[in-house]
Amino acid sequence: MKDKNKLEQRSTVYDVAALAGVSPSTVSRFMNQTTYVSDAKRKQIQAAMIELGYKPGQQTGASASSRTMTIGVLVQDPDSPFYSSILNGIEEVLLAQGYSHIIVTGHWNSEEEMESMQLLLSRSVDGIIIVTGGLSDEQVVEFSKKRPIVALGRELEAARLRSIKIExxxxxxxxxxxxxxxxxxxxxxxxxxxxxxxxxxxxxxxxxxxxxxxxxxxxxxxxxxxxxxxxxxxxxxxxxxxxxxxxxxxxxxxxxxxxxxxxxxxxxxxxxxxxxxxxxxxxxxxxxxxxxxxxxxxPIFDTGYAAALTILDMLNGGASNNFRIPPVELVKRETTQAHIL
Missing domain, CATH: 3.40.50.2300 (Response regulator)
Structure with missing residues (x-):
């Protein structure tokens, strides 16, 4: 007979996904309840979680007892290819480390962004990644007093705030x-x-x-x-x-x-x-x-990847921003040519 305690200690989102026959991102979305998941897949995921003894938010070690193993991500338009690529980079890191993520949107509206940030705080996320947006630098610094934050597209530093500059x-x-x-x-x-x-x-x-x-x-x-x-x-x-x-x-x-x-x-x-x-x-x-x-x-995907690594490093006591992204580069294709007078 399987040792349930051992299963709980080593089970991850990937284990649940493999047993349920779905992707890790589908498991993450099911747990966060932020995106529709079909009834058939929901039942497969629930059955796999029961069999493995997997509990969302679980993490071994007494020092992590207060963590929810959830990261909040504020974007402007999740349907945009830009934000989709950023989210893919974030998701790859978080899922590999057993974290889930909650996605909220701002739609280029600072008031809506404020409401979304408050929602993330109410969900007790461990940290927040802000992907561009209209919040002022002062507002971002103030929110970082409540949760560790990684802000993309800014140049800010505070006790619990790191930023990744986009060139x-x-x-x-x-x-x-x-x-x-x-x-x-x-x-x-x-x-x-x-x-x-x-x-x-x-x-x-x-x-x-x-x-x-x-x-x-x-x-x-x-x-x-x-x-x-x-x-x-x-x-x-x-x-x-x-x-x-x-x-x-x-x-x-x-x-x-x-x-x-x-x-x-x-x-x-x-x-x-x-x-x-x-x-x-x-x-x-x-x-x-x-x-x-x-x-x-x-490097859109790499930027999301670096953001996720940075927020996890902060949660684990890291004090510096050591995750760098490649520089921008010109890609010449077929929509530009020499001007003929």
């Missing part, structure tokens, strides 16, 4: 400079969500590249977007309606670039023959877009 300005400079080197001078920038740190930093990188090349930043060629396909589409339509003259577009992210390219297609301005377009992020679908999108690749 937004550097990447934006690279993207804009690429267009300048191709001979473009009338370069549009479609900004990201208003008030968002990533959006501001990418705009700054665009301005720096223009200024270093001796080119003026023309405000009539700067359009407000919101990091979505619709935002990129609408921005290009406004430019065309107002008869702005331009030969290239630097979009604040790949989704914005996708929307911009659709608007150009509808206006019969082929990419890249009439207008060159470059994005930022290199989400999975960009390599398969028609034409494939030139973009700035940031």
């Amino acid at each position: 937004n300005s550097v990447g934006a400079y690279m993207a804009t400079n690429h267009l300048i080197q191709l001979g473009h001078r009338e370069i549009v920038h479609i900004k990201g969500a208003e008030g968002h740190p990533d959006a501001q930093q990418r705009y700054e990188g665009y301005c720096q590249a223009m200024e270093h090349a001796g080119l003026p930043v023309k405000l009539q060629l700067v359009e407000q977007g919101d990091f979505t396909e619709q935002g990129g589409f609408d921005a290009v339509q406004r430019l065309l309606t107002n008869k702005r003259q331009f030969s290239a577009i630097f979009a604040s992210n790949d989704l914005t670039a996708h929307g911009a390219m659709l608007a150009l297609y509808k206006a019969k301005r082929p990419v890249p023959e009439r207008v060159s377009v470059i994005g930022f992020d290199d989400v999975p679908g960009s390599a398969f877009f028609i034409p494939p999108l030139t973009t700035v690749r940031q």
Whole structure:
């Protein structure tokens, strides 16, 4: 007969998943009750947990007796390819260590983000990963007094707060400079969500590249977007309606670039023959877009992976942020070409 105590000590989410015949992420979502899991799979998971004696939140060792083995993750749009890749990186680390995660959303609304953070606190998560967003630095520092926090896309440090910087300005400079080197001078920038740190930093990188090349930043060629396909589409339509003259577009992210390219297609301005377009992020679908999108690749999965390693290191008493991510890089595909006067 199996020793139940031994089973409880060594059983993990992976054991439950293997016995139930489902993926580890399905087990995690079932335990968190944040995503629909079919009745058949629920019954398989419950049966496996009973047989293994697995209890969500279990961890051996007296020092961990107060832990829930759950990490909260605040994102803006979990359906976005960018956030999906971040979450995949986070999930890979957490599941391997027997942790679950609760995903909450902010939808680019600071009030909704505050409510989501309060929800995570009420669920007694052990720590929180904040993936960009509109919370002020002061608010993030204040929340870190209640739970350890890793914040992506910021430069903050506090007693229980670590941050992982995303090279937004550097990447934006690279993207804009690429267009300048191709001979473009009338370069549009479609900004990201208003008030968002990533959006501001990418705009700054665009301005720096223009200024270093001796080119003026023309405000009539700067359009407000919101990091979505619709935002990129609408921005290009406004430019065309107002008869702005331009030969290239630097979009604040790949989704914005996708929307911009659709608007150009509808206006019969082929990419890249009439207008060159470059994005930022290199989400999975960009390599398969028609034409494939030139973009700035940031290590999205690696960033999520590093964030998860950092929060676990903090929970285990680590005092430094030693987990680094690869630098951004320019990925040349087929949506940019030399400007022909």
